[in-house]
Amino acid sequence: MTAFLVRRIALIVPTLFFVSLLIFGLQRLLPGDPALAMAGEDRDPAVVAFLREKYHLDAPLPERYWLWIKGIAEGDFGESIRIKRPVRDLIFEKLPVTGELAGLAMLVALLIGIPAGIIAAVKHDTVIDYGATMAALWGISIPNFWLGILMILLFSVTLGWLPASGFVTPAESLKQNLLTLIMPAFVLGNAIAAVMMRHTRSAMLQVLGSDYVRTARAKGLSQSRVVLHHALRNSLIPVVTLGALEFGTLLSSAVLTEQVFTIPGFGKLIVDAVFNRDYAVVQGVVLCTALAYILLNFFADIAYAVINPRLRA
Amino acid sequence: MTAEPIDTVLLDADSGEAPWQRALRHLVKRRTAIFGLGMVVFFVALAILAPLVSPYDPQTTNWAAVRKPPSMLHPFGTDEIGRDVLARIIWGARASLAAGLVSVSLALAAGVPTGLVAGYMGGFVDGLLMRMIDAMLAVPFLILAIALAAFLGPSLVNAMIAIGVSQTPIFARLTRGQVLSVKHEEYIEAARAIGNPHYRIVLRHILPNIIPPLLVQATLAAAAAIIAEAALSFLGLGEQPPDPSWGSMLNTAKNFISQAPWMAVWPGAAIFTLVLSLNLFGDGLRDALDPRRG
Numbered sequence: 001m002t003a004f005l006v007r008r009i010a011l012i013v014p015t016l017f018f019v020s021l022l023i024f025g026l027q028r029l030l031p032g033d034p035a036l037a038m039a040g041e042d043r044d045p046a047v048v049a050f051l052r053e054k055y056h057l058d059a060p061l062p063e064r065y066w067l068w069i070k071g072i073a074e075g076d077f078g079e080s081i082r083i084k085r086p087v088r089d090l091i092f093e094k095l096p097v098t099g100e101l102a103g104l105a106m107l108v109a110l111l112i113g114i115p116a117g118i119i120a121a122v123k124h125d126t127v128i129d130y131g132a133t134m135a136a137l138w139g140i141s142i143p144n145f146w147l148g149i150l151m152i153l154l155f156s157v158t159l160g161w162l163p164a165s166g167f168v169t170p171a172e173s174l175k176q177n178l179l180t181l182i183m184p185a186f187v188l189g190n191a192i193a194a195v196m197m198r199h200t201r202s203a204m205l206q207v208l209g210s211d212y213v214r215t216a217r218a219k220g221l222s223q224s225r226v227v228l229h230h231a232l233r234n235s236l237i238p239v240v241t242l243g244a245l246e247f248g249t250l251l252s253s254a255v256l257t258e259q260v261f262t263i264p265g266f267g268k269l270i271v272d273a274v275f276n277r278d279y280a281v282v283q284g285v286v287l288c289t290a291l292a293y294i295l296l297n298f299f300a301d302i303a304y305a306v307i308n309p310r311l312r313a
Numbered sequence: 314m315t316a317e318p319i320d321t322v323l324l325d326a327d328s329g330e331a332p333w334q335r336a337l338r339h340l341v342k343r344r345t346a347i348f349g350l351g352m353v354v355f356f357v358a359l360a361i362l363a364p365l366v367s368p369y370d371p372q373t374t375n376w377a378a379v380r381k382p383p384s385m386l387h388p389f390g391t392d393e394i395g396r397d398v399l400a401r402i403i404w405g406a407r408a409s410l411a412a413g414l415v416s417v418s419l420a421l422a423a424g425v426p427t428g429l430v431a432g433y434m435g436g437f438v439d440g441l442l443m444r445m446i447d448a449m450l451a452v453p454f455l456i457l458a459i460a461l462a463a464f465l466g467p468s469l470v471n472a473m474i475a476i477g478v479s480q481t482p483i484f485a486r487l488t489r490g491q492v493l494s495v496k497h498e499e500y501i502e503a504a505r506a507i508g509n510p511h512y513r514i515v516l517r518h519i520l521p522n523i524i525p526p527l528l529v530q531a532t533l534a535a536a537a538a539i540i541a542e543a544a545l546s547f548l549g550l551g552e553q554p555p556d557p558s559w560g561s562m563l564n565t566a567k568n569f570i571s572q573a574p575w576m577a578v579w580p581g582a583a584i585f586t587l588v589l590s591l592n593l594f595g596d597g598l599r600d601a602l603d604p605r606r607g
């Protein structure tokens with residue numbers, strides 16, 4: 001296990017290095033003088049000079065990279081030019097909002113995707129299976145921002161059941177908080193539910209055809225016991241890892257969902273930053289998502305290796 | 314007299330059929346895949362023939378017909394400045410299809426050579442290239458595309474570049490995996506044994522054999538690219554107004570949802586139909602090309 005851990009960590013270090021190069025390199029894409037580009041429309045000479053000083057724009061590239069990395073290691077993600085606040089604070093402020101949304105969406109995905117996958121596999125090649133498979137294809141193909149707009153049209157505008165937008169923190173009112181998040185969580189979770197359904201179905205089909213399941217049936221166990229106790233456990237392992245991999249999709253889609261439902265989270269932060277030409281914020285958000293993704297997959301791999309000793313070799 | 318027909322039957326069922334013919338035969342049998350292909354062809358025709366089939370100019374405003382619901386005159390209604398929604402959907406197909414085509418071509422052009430080199434050379438080069446690919450995969454697809462579009466500046470071309478760059482790692486990984494699986498096949502060893510140079514082995518012997526999975530992935534990636542373009546345009550980072558694109562139409566429609574819901578229904582339905590069709594075709598293609606299935 002130690003050897004596995006060491007190898008896995010050895011893989012992370014170069015990946016992190018390239019991620020940092022990629023994000024640092026974004027700045028180089030700015031047309032012309034980055035200080036002028038970052039200073040915005042008015043190009044106040046004082047601001048330009050401040051930016052040049054703050055980001056060491058006159059220093060050679062390797063030195064600038066080193067200073068940038070050193071800052072991040074010390075927790076300095078730069079400062080928002082527009083709001084004049086540290087990027088780190090902005091990110092920590094928005095993180096719980098997106099975190100709650102993403103958590104609820106994952107819950108929706110699990111609650112729909114896994115049961116649907118099990119049922120489709122057990123009822124293999126029946127109308128139910130085809131229906132579930134078709135529904136999954138729809139879930140993958142529907143643009144979630146459109147689904148969001150349609151749901152607002154139905155549940156807010158026409159029926160008036162749910163608020164169309166806005167966000168209330170759970171501390172203010174848990175009920176209101178959940179009411180505002182039902183639609184966004186469904187919109188965000190639905191595509192992942194579709195992916196989970198597909199994977200659960202194929203994993204279940206494989207396991208249901210295996211010898212030990214046949215043995216369990218031969219012993220005279222009931223269908224539900226065979227499916228839930230014997231088959232499901234083994235088929236869920238790859239599905240759990242999938243959850244970590246789908247985290248990236250979740251964050252990508254959260255940007256759109258937050259935009260549709262005007263939820264002040266991570267996604268709204270990066271989109272607003274893009275339009276305000278607040279490049280430090282854009283870089284900070286990209287860096288944080290990449291770090292979260294790398295760490296989550298690292299832990300998923302370890303969890304996987306703990307469950308399945310064959311992978312440690 | 315009796316032996317003859319049996320011979321023909323054997324010939325028909327077995328030999329003499331090239332792999333692509335077999336795949337084509339399997340593909341034609343899959344009705345959903347053919348339906349998907351038909352819909353894609355329909356959208357392509359719509360985009361090419363836009364000047365001929367569009368009932369109105371997509372940019373002409375008409376202040377006498379602002380936010381009019383669907384009618385005989387405007388089958389899909391009009392938008393907030395009186396432009397015909399149907400005309401904008403037809404012209405908007407161009408942006409979506411261009412995004413699908415250009416982004417995936419970019420991703421193929423960058424990803425396939427990277428994967429070929431990494432898979433074939435192995436060792437340090439492989440490790441180095443794959444860590445770079447891991448780094449790109451670590452940034453969620455749309456967030457990377459948003460960041461790139463932000464730094465490059467918002468436009469359809471930049472959105473396509475951003476999507477292409479974000480899709481590159483998928484193709485690099487897939488190509489590498491495929492190269493690894495065929496690298497030690499006997500026909501590759503044979504090609505090496507008779508003294509073929511490396512580039513010839515890679516291009517003439519390995520590449521043609523790994524095209525089927527790449528083709529399937531390209532179809533599915535085109536679907537993803539079309540959604541991504543719509544998403545970037547929805548956020549205001551793709552096609553810029555007044556040029557029509559389905560994503561930016563939805564962006565505007567969001568603000569008129571209670572007054573003019575048809576503005577939101579049609580562009581979304583167009584994205585959904587095109588993406589679903591590509592996915593149906595891609596899934597069918599995968600099944601048809603897989604020798605183990607059918």
